[in-house]
Amino acid sequence: MRLHCDTNLWTGPRRQISGLALSILLFSFSAVTTQAENKKPSSSQDGKYFDANGDPTYNIGPDDKVDWYTYSGYLRYSAECLRCHGPDGLGSSYAPSLVDSLKSIDYDQFMATVAQGKQDLSAGQEKVMPSLGLDKNVMCYIDDIYVYLKARSDGALSRDRPASHEPKPKSAKDAEDACMGPE
Template identity: 50%
Template sequence: MKTTHCILALCLAGGIAAPAMAEKAVDPAIYEVAESEDGRYYTEDGTPTFSITEDGTVDWLTFSGFRRYHAECHVCHGPDGEGSTYAPAVKNSAIDLGYDGFFDVVVNGRENGNSVMPHFGENRNVMCYLDDIYVYLKARGLDAVPRGRPAKKEAKSDVIREDEDACMG
């Protein structure tokens, strides 16, 4: 079973696999991979997750999430989800909020006192890659990937390419 959300009248499914974990104590269900499908990885409950091999190769969505995060999110939230003087760190948001909570905040936005996260529900540059961004931040929050551009990545699968093309139009 995998988690699927309909975005901009297109149903997108996404996901990601298990890292060589740092010495951080976390619930194994957050990162253990139960299913891999066409370059996407999922936990047992169908939540997108990441895959990092022993040599540091990341799955395509984690790599894409790095790129998309830095194209759309880092302007406010700082490089690698570390925060800025303008907006809070979000590298733990994928873990703290879970997939559905993260999805809800990005799509609908949120106000917290004077802090306002705008909604991105109609921004294809975010919505077509929301699972990618989620998976990247999840890997960052678990310290599974270091700061900076991942050095090695899996190839983009044909299915991921087709889904991206369909979403972006």
């Protein structure tokens, strides 16, 4: 009888602990894989990547090499948005962090805001997101800017200029020429 109790004392809790450890392990494993799956593009065409909704997304290789559009987006963001939204999408005293914004707004909302602009009309607010829908230097590269910011927002891309990138696809050059029109 006494021996029986001792055996239970030793095996019982131990079994529980390892069960708990196992479920923690399985839980964190599934959390990590879900995250990685979300970040993986669903499809690609000529070096441009798309998510499950068909919206443009980034692709970052195991060596941190980014796709062309993410790299281009970094350059275009820096030229067109940084002066208000701060370096690397992190926000400024004037305009919000787009790294944060893209956690809650989707591609369509992003496009609509950039094209139409936005103005916070709360008391004493004079901050204005300009309407950029007619600005070719923005709109011809808006997908690039979006995928760059999405990568930043997902935590897939660190600050500063991406160290290496895929070559510029011919289709990117063609689309750029068609969008920008004659000089």
